[in-house]
Amino acid sequence: EVQLVESGGVVVQPGGSLRLSCAASGFTFDDYAMHWVRQAPGKGLEWVSLISWDGGSTYYADSVKGRFTISRDNSKNSLYLQMNSLRAEDTALYYCAKAHYGYLGYWGQGTLVTVSS
Amino acid sequence: QSALTQPASVSGSPGQSITISCTGTSSDVGGYNYVSWYQQHPGKAPKLMIYDVSNRPSGVSNRFSGSKSGNTASLTISGLQAEDEADYYCSSYTSSSTLFGTGTKVTVL
Numbered sequence: 001e002v003q004l005v006e007s008g009g010v011v012v013q014p015g016g017s018l019r020l021s022c023a024a025s026g027f028t029f030d031d032y033a034m035h036w037v038r039q040a041p042g043k044g045l046e047w048v049s050l051i052s053w054d055g056g057s058t059y060y061a062d063s064v065k066g067r068f069t070i071s072r073d074n075s076k077n078s079l080y081l082q083m084n085s086l087r088a089e090d091t092a093l094y095y096c097a098k099a100h101y102g103y104l105g106y107w108g109q110g111t112l113v114t115v116s117s
Numbered sequence: 118q119s120a121l122t123q124p125a126s127v128s129g130s131p132g133q134s135i136t137i138s139c140t141g142t143s144s145d146v147g148g149y150n151y152v153s154w155y156q157q158h159p160g161k162a163p164k165l166m167i168y169d170v171s172n173r174p175s176g177v178s179n180r181f182s183g184s185k186s187g188n189t190a191s192l193t194i195s196g197l198q199a200e201d202e203a204d205y206y207c208s209s210y211t212s213s214s215t216l217f218g219t220g221t222k223v224t225v226l
Contacts, residue, residue, distance in 0.1 A: 035215065037217075039124035042207065044120070044204075044217060044218075044219055044220040045155070045163065045206050045208075045217040045220070046217065047208075047214060047215040047216065047217055050214075059213055059214055061214060071184065074193075095163070096160060100168070101151070101210075102149070102150075102151030102153065102168065102169060102210040103151065103165060103168040103169070103208065103210075104153070104155075104163075104165065104208070104215075105165055105174075106165075107162040107163050107164070107167075108162065109162050112161060
């Protein structure tokens with residue numbers, strides 16, 4: 001059974017930094033690209049970032065480019081999102097998702113990031 | 118990277134059919150056969166319902182179907198049931214990102 005468990009979400013001040021983690025199990029992690037997707041309270045889904053199976057290619061939404069960095073450690077079956085220069089508008093539930101070509105096959109339950117002073 | 122356009126809400130009575138539209142451009146919906154649909158119940162993670170425009174994952178009811186014409190994709194739910202009440206999001210692959218739709222709240226009357 002595919003399982004994705006996000007962690008690391010906390011309350012952080014504007015301008016601060018945070019690293020989210022996603023622990024994967026139930027599938028061969030290094031066979032798949034992985035996404036981060038976020039959802040602000042009461043709002044819709046917003047794609048954040050994608051990383052290839054080997055970490056060699058990364059993609060970002062314009063809203064986070066230059067501030068967020070996606071990475072992975074295949075030896076630990078883990079996905080990460082380093083978030084710097086956080087803004088109030090980054091407040092959201094952050095999901096990791098298993099990438100299939102053209103769609104997101106499985107989603108975690110999310111971890112909540114709140115940016116507030 | 119603009120969101121795909123969906124109606125804010127769609128409603129129907131039990132047993133009826135409803136259709137949710139998802140409008141993009143030739144650079145996303147119209148350019149690839151990689152449109153997917155996700156169902157999200159309150160407080161829950163999104164669940165894949167349709168992928169590659171019209172394919173259903175194992176375990177998804179055949180009451181859910183997808184199609185595409187030009188820059189607009191559609192999700193049809195037939196034989197509407199109370200459990201179908203949820204938010205629905207379309208998504209499209211692009212060459213450099215993934216786009217989501219604005220979301221549609223489905224209400225079963």
